[in-house]
Amino acid sequence: MRSLQSTEAVIAAVLVVVMLLIGLINPAFWGVDNLFSLARANVVIGIMALGVLLIMISGGIDVSFPAISAAALYITVRTMVALDYDGVVLPFIAASVIGVLLGTFNAFIIERFRMIPLIVTLGTASIVRGLVLGLLGTSIVNINKMPKELIAFGKQDLVSVTAQNGATVGLTAMVLVYIGVAVVMHIVLRHTMMGRSVYAYGGDPESARRAGVNTRRTIYFVYCTAGLLAGFAGLLHASMIWQANPRDFIGLELDVIAAVVLGGASIFGGRGSVLGTMIGVFTLVMIKNSLILMKVDTTWQRVVVGVIIIAATAITAWRDRKKLV
Amino acid sequence: MSEYLIELKNISKRFGGVRALDDVSIAIRPGEIHCLAGENGSGKSTIIKVMSGIYTPEEGEILIDGNSVGRLDPIQAVHRGVQVIYQDFSLFGNLTVAENLALNTYLLEGRKRMDWPRARSMAREVLARLDVEIDIDADVESLPASGKQIVAIARAILAEARLIIMDEPTTALTRHEVDALFAIVRDLKAQGIAILFVSHKMREMLEISERLTVFRNGRKVAEGAMRDFDEPAITRAMTGLELDEEPYAPEIDPAAAPALEVGDLRVAGIVHGVSLELRPGEIVGISGLIGSGRTELARALFGMEKAVARTFRVAGRDVFPRSVQEAIALGIAYVPEDRLSEGLFLTQSIERNMVVSILERLRSGLFLDRKAMRDKTGQMFRDMQIAAPSPDTAVGNLSGGNAQRVMLGRWLLTGAKILILNGPTVGVDVGSKAKIHRIIRDLAEKEGLAVLMISDDVPELTGNCNRIHVMHEGRFVAEFRGADMTEDNINDSLKALR
Incomplete structure (x- = not known):
């Protein structure tokens, strides 16, 4: 555990350095409005990242969660529109259940046929995307048709202040949801036998089996929970941007995996923490946000994300390999 | 109860x-x-x-x-x-x-x-x-x-x-x-x-x-x-066997040129001036604690380590191998300590593992001469007495002793005249060990191979070598031969170094 803490300290130090650098180049970075918008941008990616973290600790990888999120949010919102239903709690439960079902599919294939998670989740992503577009259509549900209560939920602010330019900016209350999910995830990972089983399984599946870990249950737990978080995050996203787009989140898997790796999780499994992941997400979101502020082309942003994922993976791989010697 | x-x-x-x-x-x-x-x-x-x-x-x-x-x-x-x-x-x-x-x-x-x-x-x-x-x-x-x-x-x-x-x-x-x-x-x-x-x-x-x-x-x-x-x-x-081995005492022709002659070999910081002579038919042992520089010495002889030497003669010719390819071309072969990580391809067949050292020679045009490949490995498979159904068996399925014989076979296929063995029987069971020793001795005695054997296992050295050097901190500190070359003498010499 000590090594994890030091890993987190390193990531936090990187974050602070990057923040100072960005602040030097662009003093507007430290503006309240920018910081609030940064926090807002963390919420959905952060919740997804916590799911991916869980899977990466278990030694797997998931590229299907953006498709799961999109499916969960689109199916839920379209159903709400069709039924003329408005509300918050039930839709979030529905979106989460859709996520769990798709996660169960991943877990079933991976566990039953002992297949590589990357291939399985790639396939799942393609199937889910295709089915949603094929069966439900491609039209975007816009603000005029979006359920009002869902919008109202996503609109809530924690505090609002008046920025220098006179506009009122608020800190979205959804950060509380994010923090809540993170706290629960931390407790699960750190203080339950289920969470420790995930670490054990990710460290050495064969030894975990010998030690009496129910490996089947562990795999289902991991992929179902990640599916749940993806479904939940999907609908949260819709309620925050007042729109339901079935083509949402395309290409997001790379950003999220980059953030998790940046947060110190090992691509070999067995290592990673909630705090590290949150710092990793914040760093990635901040860098992307700053590139936008600096008017860097989106194509170049892809380059930066690519560089981050390779550099962060190389560093963690180097760290993990060094320990083996 | x-x-x-x-x-x-x-x-x-x-x-x-x-x-x-x-x-x-x-x-x-x-x-x-x-x-x-x-x-x-x-x-x-x-x-x-x-x-x-x-x-x-x-x-x-x-x-x-x-x-x-x-x-x-x-x-x-x-x-x-x-x-x-x-x-x-x-x-x-x-x-x-x-x-x-x-x-x-x-x-x-x-x-x-x-x-x-x-x-x-x-x-x-x-x-x-x-x-x-x-x-x-x-x-x-x-x-x-x-x-x-x-x-x-x-x-x-x-x-x-x-x-x-x-x-x-x-x-x-x-x-x-x-x-x-x-x-x-x-x-x-x-x-x-x-x-x-x-x-x-x-x-x-x-x-x-x-x-x-x-x-x-x-x-x-x-x-x-x-x-x-x-x-x-x-x-x-x-x-189930009697494994009494008489000591190895080959007849060395003093007039014959040494297969390998090295003077004052140095590897920066590790080997500090080692001189060594290996004649055809000799099996020379090197004993020493871990960290004595014995592995680096072996690697330097095989062109894997940056080294300098006053003299480096192979069969009387002044040459110094700067790469593994050059060493192989000179007829030097090296069987490393950790054959699993440094040598064998576990998922591949015995045949493929053996021919990998001579692929260049088996080339005909763009392709490999499959018949020559079969013939050569089939012969070596029998010579090495590998216990497997056929040369097509994957090396990963073999026991330690058989895997080691595959490794030996690979190097003998290159037509090596100088064989460097590092821990030749680590992780090999007793019966297999005796078989490997027999093969090595036969190669030296009958084929005139010059063998350098590095081992932790003192009885292995005294049982198979005609001379033994004790290495410590990058130098040869003692040499034993003939009647002095007993287990006790070498153990005492090693103990004194601790």
Whole structure:
């Protein structure tokens, strides 16, 4: 555990350095409005990242969660529109259940046929995307048709202040949801036998089996929970941007995996923490946000994300390999 | 109350048509240090799996504390106090010592919550009981092999083990660590815990065990108190052969040019001026502690290490190999210490593993000459007496001794005149070892190969070499030959270096 803490300290130090650098180049970075918008941008990616973290600790990888999120949010919102239903709690439960079902599919294939998670989740992503577009259509549900209560939920602010330019900016209350999910995830990972089983399984599946870990249950737990978080995050996203787009989140898997790796999780499994992941997400979101502020082309942003994922993976791989010697 | 903690009676176990265990019995008393010896494939691993409930035997009876247990399954075995420590320890490198120790117990108790304070106090307690100091908050992967083994033992004790079965426990340990392990084992004995060592390292068995059981080909061939056995007797029981080897004394033609002549070879910081002469037909040994520079010397001779030398002559020619390719072209071959990581392709066939060193020569146009490939490897497969159905068998399925012979075959195919062997029989069982020695001696004697043999195993050197250098801190500090070349002399010389 000590090594994890030091890993987190390193990531936090990187974050602070990057923040100072960005602040030097662009003093507007430290503006309240920018910081609030940064926090807002963390919420959905952060919740997804916590799911991916869980899977990466278990030694797997998931590229299907953006498709799961999109499916969960689109199916839920379209159903709400069709039924003329408005509300918050039930839709979030529905979106989460859709996520769990798709996660169960991943877990079933991976566990039953002992297949590589990357291939399985790639396939799942393609199937889910295709089915949603094929069966439900491609039209975007816009603000005029979006359920009002869902919008109202996503609109809530924690505090609002008046920025220098006179506009009122608020800190979205959804950060509380994010923090809540993170706290629960931390407790699960750190203080339950289920969470420790995930670490054990990710460290050495064969030894975990010998030690009496129910490996089947562990795999289902991991992929179902990640599916749940993806479904939940999907609908949260819709309620925050007042729109339901079935083509949402395309290409997001790379950003999220980059953030998790940046947060110190090992691509070999067995290592990673909630705090590290949150710092990793914040760093990635901040860098992307700053590139936008600096008017860097989106194509170049892809380059930066690519560089981050390779550099962060190389560093963690180097760290993990060094320990083996 | 029965005299025995666990008793296996007339156990038979078959896999397909193969009888892995044929009517064997073994009994272990409480607090006894028992040794189970046997070569690869003798049924050692099978009997461990029967004892720990992983395999169910077709015939026979298992008694624990004198009561027949009928069918033993793994959970029952654990509940009755049978714990196995596998060679890989089955620990979690990514978790701390404390968690590794607590995890099994917690899982066994069916807990839902991870109780960290209790895990840490459990760990502290059990390590105190073993009288060892290990940082309980360190990740297990940061521990040396000996530390991992102690954690594995501690975990077995926490599971209330009454019998701890240890599979090849001394393989990854230095001599000093083996002594520490034995101290712990004696301590466990004093606490009434029985230990079953499964090993083929006879010297260490003789040191610690009280009773011995020997398996060969799925049958029990010997048992009794350890004091009734000596090393040759155990070897005889394990192999069924007399393995007396007369010392190697080749007739060297003093007029013939040395195959290799090296003067004042240096590798920066490691080898400080070594001079060496190897004549055709000679087997020259190098003994030395780890860190003496012996491996770097071998690698330098093979063009793998940056080195300088005053003279470097191969068959009278002044040349200095700067790369492995050049060394091979000069007729030098090197069989490394760790053949698994430095040499063999485990998923590939014996044939492919052998020809990899001569692919260039087998080329005809853009393609490989498959017939020449078959002929050459087929011959070598027979010469090396590799026990496998055919040269198409994957190397990963071979025992250590056979794998080593594949490696030897690969280098002999290059037509090497100088063979450098680093730990030629590490991890190889006794019978196979003798076979490898025979092959090496024949190659030197009949084919005029010049062999440099680096080994930790002093009897291996004295039994096969005609000269032995002792290396220390990058220099040759002593040379033994003829009547002086005894195990005791070399051991004394090594001891003086410590």
